[in-house]
Amino acid sequence: MSTDAHTRGGAPGDSYDPRAIQDKWQARWAELNPFAAVEDPADERPRRYALDMFPYPSGDLHMGHAEAFAIGDIVARYWFQKGYNVLHPIGWDSFGLPAENAAIKRNSHPAEWTYDNIETQAASFRRFGISFDWSRRLHTSDPEYYRWNQWIFLRLYERGLAYRKGGRVNWCPVDQTVLANEQVVAGHCERCGAQVERRVLTQWYFKITDYADRLLDDMAALDWPERVLTMQRNWIGRSEGADVQFAIEGRDEPVTVFTTRPDTLYGATFFVVAADAPLADEICADDRRAEFEAYKEQVAHESEIERLSTEREKTGVFLGVHAVNPVNGERIPVWASDYVLAEYGHGAIMAVPAHDQRDLDFALKFGLPVRVVVETGEADPAETGVATPGEGSLINSGPIDGLAKDAAIQRITEILENRGLGKATVNYRLRDWLISRQRFWGTPIPIIYCDACGEVPVPDTELPVRLPDNLRGADLAPKGISPLAAAADWVNVTCPSCGGPARRDTDTMDTFVDSSWYFMRYCSPHQEDGPFDADKVRRWMPADQYTGGVEHAILHLLYSRFITKVLYDMGMVDFTEPFRRLVNQGQVINQGAAMSKSLGNGVDLGEQIDQYGVDAVRLSMIFAGPPEDDIDWADVSPSGSVKFLARAHRLAGDVTSAPGVDFAAGDEALRKITHRTIDEATQLVESHRYNVAIARMMELTSAARKAVDTGPGPGDPAVREAVETLAIMLSLVAPYTAEEMWERLGRTASVAKAGWPVAEPALLVRESVTCVVQVAGKVRDRLDVAPDIDEGELERLALASGKVQAALEGRAVRKVIVRVPKIVNIVPA
């Protein structure tokens, strides 16, 4: 017999050996399959859908995955314990660039790397003890999955929501593909960090802008973190205002500008066109051409960083032409500048320097006039250099003089509309979703180009358009066009419409298309005649909780909401929002910084598990703080978690009463603690304060220990009740230990389905409570009183206290506030 510490203080076999327990129960769970969702429509238990953001299969699971899935698993396991019919699926977001890069490097096919990693992660998930329904596993790179991406694409195409257009797009020079606006962060590629370039290309788009208002309005009903909702709101960027037409001298067509302040139209003293907009080129006067071209060149070469700096001085050139203010006929000079964005609004603005800081900066730099048209009571902007964008009454503005801002906006808009010179309108920052990618490892776009028929959709019956399997290694190296273009056999097809020679689209879809509906596929993952079974989706969706990282606050979550609304409009689903509640877990960091190779502060999940066991790692993550807070692994004590779990485990071995014993005969003091713990822990779990719930479990553990050692003893039924309660509650975070405890208690697996305990109200009643007695707001005494003590009696007791009298120092009592039974505050004169 070894002198191993764990064997002291208990019978042989009492040692807590996480690894042995893990191996044992992993095998048992594989047989029991306790977490399969039940599809039987006759099953009338409440249904719950616990959804986790599915992983990308890059290598093994890491600490971040562990935390996210541990949190999601608490919710799922709690619902299982409550007896609900729970859907808790898992799959892989398995298309994407890293697989392609790995294939190039290893001279192999992306599928090899991808599916190897999926197997690695699947094994790790099983080891990590997550309560998945493994029968629903899906991979977006399977043809059985991506054929439905293509099917959904075609439905959008039919509805005019998928369309091709030419235009300036974001191009990542490293990944050699275009990017959606959402994938450009501060001018850099969201994935690889390279500085994004501009290219003019014809690409496929999804018309998400048609849904801008619904995407905004429907947020009201979502139980999501405020910051995510705010980010989405900002991203959509709705602003109300008016389009106003300005005639340009020498141009037949007027030019429209968007403004949120049509009330300041009389204050427009110049006009600015985005330097890189075609309009600037078109209207530039001959004698200004050279100067303009030089400026355009300069703008084209400045880096994003320079461009984005708000500190930077304004630049621009006069284009030698004039615009005419539609309301007063005034001629104002037209300038070109890079502070006006070609992509937003109409790429041109009316400049009102008195009431817009950017316009004022420009006016002061180039000596343009400043005219105040809103009397705000502030100093003259031309003098101070500070624009006055606030409220006030209109001046120098003809028919709208004297009106307040809102009335003025309304009036001037009417005038413009009546004269056909403008109209009230809404503008959005949101752009359509660019989904084409010039890469291989993704869903082929199901479109064929025919010289005779043009753009022809692949018929549904010919789906899926499979990726060719003869491209590998260097064939996939980025060339600026899709590697698929090199697969001549694949590209050249006959036109589905006329039978003539035709070519496939060689781009693949953004992988965010794959992930924008996978949560519906989980409801019927093997469906062969559609993306999902509508009845089943109606039954399970929307997801009750969605757990994952905040990095998807805009991209994935916005796209998923959009696709859901499109499917709703198609009559395929009966809900308009896919995720009721969203939980963003914090990051796992180490020593104050994100884990990174360059810092050398990485923590390996597998090593942590080897050292402390799965349960201790999970417990440490959950106990460290609220789910949304970052966890600094340097502040966490997994060995402390092991200690606690070993204590709980030992307790289960100490219980000597038989399973099924009548708890009512047990020690009342311990029973009260148990039931109070049940009551509090239940509320805590439901309000997602898992760290506090664990604190309550620790207290129950200590109470049970005391009862065994120095109280009613290990045979008391109350001890069994306490330890069984502990095992069930612990099963949410430490499933292996809980299962082993359950078995040691003589119960039958699985503890995961044992049923969440219910507190008996009679045991929640307190015999006495502590009443705090304050004098002038300071605590002077504590009294043990009956919970139902009456006010007069409590006041009398409080005043009778020697400590209170001492604190009063003979002063008269002016006032006594009594809040039975918890507090008495005595206010001296």
Added chain:
RNA sequence: GCGGGCGUGGCGAAAUUCGGUAUACGCGGCAGACUUAGGAUCUGUUGGUGGCGACACUGUGGGGGUUCGAGUCCCCCCGCCCGCACCA
């Protein structure tokens, strides 16, 4: 600059719903028990200052306010984190 969030012991954090014992629970520290030993385990203790002590004073970023009573509500300020960033 705009928007969102936050600030509590040596550390991670409780208490914030609905104003009512600030620091639960854990880590770390200190002391003790059991030990050949302890980096195991168990027990006790642990905000600060003063006092042998019962205790007293003080304490939730700073300042002010409301209240019998404020970590919690209101106003101002300071600091930190996140998002957006010339969006007309």
